Amino acid sequence: MSTAAEPSPGELLAARREQLLREAGVAESRLSDIRSTRAGGSDDDEHDPEGETLSAQWSQAEGLRAGLVDELAQLDRALDRVADGTYGSCVRCGRPIGAERLVARPTAELCIDCARIVEARR
Ligand SMILES: [Zn+2]
Structure with missing residues (x-):
C-alpha cells in the first residue's frame, strides 16, 4: 500500500461506515443475548439479583445501538454530499468547513461559525 496518497473523504467515510456496521452488529447480538437470557430466566424478579443487572446491560x-444508528x-x-460534490462545504452558509474540523468530525455539516450559531439557538 502506498502512503503517498491520503485517503479521500469518501474512502474515510466508507471505512468508518463499515466499522459502524460491525459495531452495530455486535450491539444487536448483545441485545438478543440479553433478550434470551431474560426469556430463560426465572420469573422471580423480586429475588433475582440478575434482574437489575440485565436491565442495566439492556439500556x-x-x-449504544441508538448512537450507532444515529452516526x-x-x-x-x-x-x-461526497457523491454530489458538496462534502466539506457548510450546508448553511456554503463556506468550507475546514480541514481540521472535518478530521475531528468527518460527518460535520456545518462550519464552526454556523455550528456555534445553531448551538446557541438551542
Ligand atoms: Zn457555515
Whole structure:
C-alpha cells in the first residue's frame, strides 16, 4: 500500500461506515443475548439479583445501538454530499468547513461559525 496518497473523504467515510456496521452488529447480538437470557430466566424478579443487572446491560446496549444508528445516518448524509460534490462545504452558509474540523468530525455539516450559531439557538 502506498502512503503517498491520503485517503479521500469518501474512502474515510466508507471505512468508518463499515466499522459502524460491525459495531452495530455486535450491539444487536448483545441485545438478543440479553433478550434470551431474560426469556430463560426465572420469573422471580423480586429475588433475582440478575434482574437489575440485565436491565442495566439492556439500556446500555440499547443506548449504544441508538448512537450507532444515529452516526450511520450522519455518515450516509456525508456520503451523499461526497457523491454530489458538496462534502466539506457548510450546508448553511456554503463556506468550507475546514480541514481540521472535518478530521475531528468527518460527518460535520456545518462550519464552526454556523455550528456555534445553531448551538446557541438551542
Ligand atoms: Zn457555515
